[in-house]
Amino acid sequence: RxxxxxxxxxxxxxxxxxxxxxxxxxxxxxxxxxxxxxxTGxxxxxxVLVGEQPGDREDREGEPFVGPxxxxxxxxLEAAGIESGTVYVTNAVKHxxxxxxxxxxxxxKPDVAHVRACLPWLEAEISAVRPRVVVATxxxxxxxxxxxxxxxxxxxxRLLDPGDGLRVARDVENVVVTTHPSALLRLxxxxxxxxxxxxxxxxxxxxxxxxx
Ligand code: URA
Ligand code: SF4
Numbered sequence: 715r716x717x718x719x720x721x722x723x724x725x726x727x728x729x730x731x732x733x734x735x736x737x738x739x740x741x742x743x744x745x746x747x748x749x750x751x752x753x754t755g756x757x758x759x760x761x762v763l764v765g766e767q768p769g770d771r772e773d774r775e776g777e778p779f780v781g782p783x784x785x786x787x788x789x790x791l792e793a794a795g796i797e798s799g800t801v802y803v804t805n806a807v808k809h810x811x812x813x814x815x816x817x818x819x820x821x822x823k824p825d826v827a828h829v830r831a832c833l834p835w836l837e838a839e840i841s842a843v844r845p846r847v848v849v850a851t852x853x854x855x856x857x858x859x860x861x862x863x864x865x866x867x868x869x870x871x872r873l874l875d876p877g878d879g880l881r882v883a884r885d886v887e888n889v890v891v892t893t894h895p896s897a898l899l900r901l902x903x904x905x906x907x908x909x910x911x912x913x914x915x916x917x918x919x920x921x922x923x924x925x926x
Contacts, residue, residue, distance in 0.1 A: 716740070716741070716831060717740045717741070717830060717831040717832075717833070717834060718738050718740030718741075718831055718832055718833070718834040718835055719740070719834045720740075721734060721735070721737055721738040721739070721740060722734065722738075722834045722835055722838050723838075725841075726838060726842065727757060727842050728753065728757035728802075728839060728842050728843065729757070731752070731835065731838050731839060731842065732752040732753065735750045735752050735808060735835065736749065736750050738750065738808070738835070740831045740832060740834070741809075741827065741828050741831035741832065743807065743809035743810075743811050743824070743828055744809050746812070747768075747773055747809040747810045747811075748773045748774055748776075748810070749773065749776050750776075750808050750809060751768035751772045751773065751776055751777065751778050751805065751808055751809070751810070752778075752804070752808060752835075753778060753802060753803060753804035753805075753839060754777055754778055754779075754802075754803050754804075755799070755800075755801050755802035755803050756799075756800065756802060757802065757842060757843055758843065758844075759800060759801055759802035759843055759845055760800070760845055760846045760847065760925040761796070761800070761801045761802065761845055761846070761847050761848075761849060761921060761925055762801075762802045762803075762804065762839070762840060762843055762845040762847075762848045762849070763787075763801050763802070763803050763804070763848075763849040763851065764804055764805065764806055764836065764848065764849065764850050764851065764855040764858065764859060765778060765779060765783070765803070765804070765805040765806070765851050765852070765855055765894070766805060766806055766807065766823070766824065766851070766852050766854040766855055766894060766896075767805050767806065767807035767808070767809070767810060767811060767824050767828075767854070768805060768808070768809070768810045769781045769782075769783060769810065769821055769896075770810065770812070770819050770821070771784075772784075772810065773809075773810035773812075773819075778803050778804060778805055779803055779895075782896075782899055783894070783895040783896040783899065784895075786895035786896075786898060786899065786911070786914075787803075787851075787895045789911075790895065790911065790914045790915050790918055791918060793915045793918075794915050794916075794918035794919045794921070794922050795919065795922050796918060796921070796922050802839075802843050802845065804836065804839055805855075806824070806829050806832060806833075806836060806854050806855045806857075806858035806859075807824040807828050807829060807832045807854070808832055808835055811823070811824050811828065823854065824854060826857070829854060829857060829858045832858075833858060836858060836859075836880075837880055840880060840886065844885050845886060846886065846887045846888070846924070846925050847873075847886070847887060847888045847889070847890060847921050847924050847925055848876070848880075848886055848888075848889045848890075849889075849890045849891075849892060849917075849918070849921055850864075850889060850890070850891050850892070851892055851893065851894045851895065852866065852893065852894025852896070852897065853865075853866055853894075854894075855894070856869070856891045859876075859880060859889055859891075860874070860876075860877060860889060860891070861877070861880065864891060866891055866892070866893060866894075869891045870891050870892050870893060870913065870917055871890065871891075871892065871913070871916055871917040871920055872890070872891075872920075873888040873890060873920065873924055874888060874889045874890065874891065875888070875889070876888070876889050877889075887924070888924055890917060890920060890921050890924075891917075892913070892914055892917035892918065893910055893913055893914050893917070895914065897910060898910040898911055898914070
């Protein structure tokens with residue numbers, strides 16, 4: 715069957731998974747990308763935070779959330795009283811999807827098929843880390859984690875039951891869905907941006923209280 719399964723080692727720890735990921739050919743996204751972007755953070759974290767996919771900077775540096783969205787995320791975590799170094803940070807899709815516009819590489823949202831193909835990595839990571847809470851930032855991550863289409867506006871900030879989205883969710887106490895940090899970077903109006911940032915911080919505070 716299509717997808718990452720055959721490249722994901724069984725019962726592996728995070729280091730082993732990260733070492734196996736560059737070989738993945740589970741979908742076509744590996745080819746134009748510079749490199750796989752796996753994860754960062756402690757492999758025994760209480761909180762796993764899932765983004766959408768690496769961006770341009772992440773693709774070049776090989777680390778998640780090191781670009782503009784990462785700056786927003788770091789600020790929001792700090793405002794919520796969560797030390798960013800305590801969170802295991804990963805993405806639903808591990809390769810950067812983009813279209814070329816001249817010399818620029820523009821982010822392109824992954825398809826449902828890419829998310830599905832890449833899911834074995836995320837499941838293996840959650841099995842290895844065994845977090846108490848999984849935070850999904852944005853609709854793509856939420857769909858990957860909950861296994862169904864999600865409207866962020868309707869579900870954000872609640873302590874959700876992991877349900878049957880992830881096969882490996884048995885030890886996860888809660889899933890929290892929140893706004894993607896990039897969503898706020900796209901807002902021109904400062905008041906809108908501040909409001910969205912406040913929502914992100916509120917949701918992360920709920921996470922912080924849940925794992926206290
Ligand atoms: N956006 C994401 O979803 N993930 C990253 O790693 C960077 C930006
Ligand atoms: Fe494999 Fe995921 Fe990269 Fe596709 S995006 S090649 S499934 S690691």
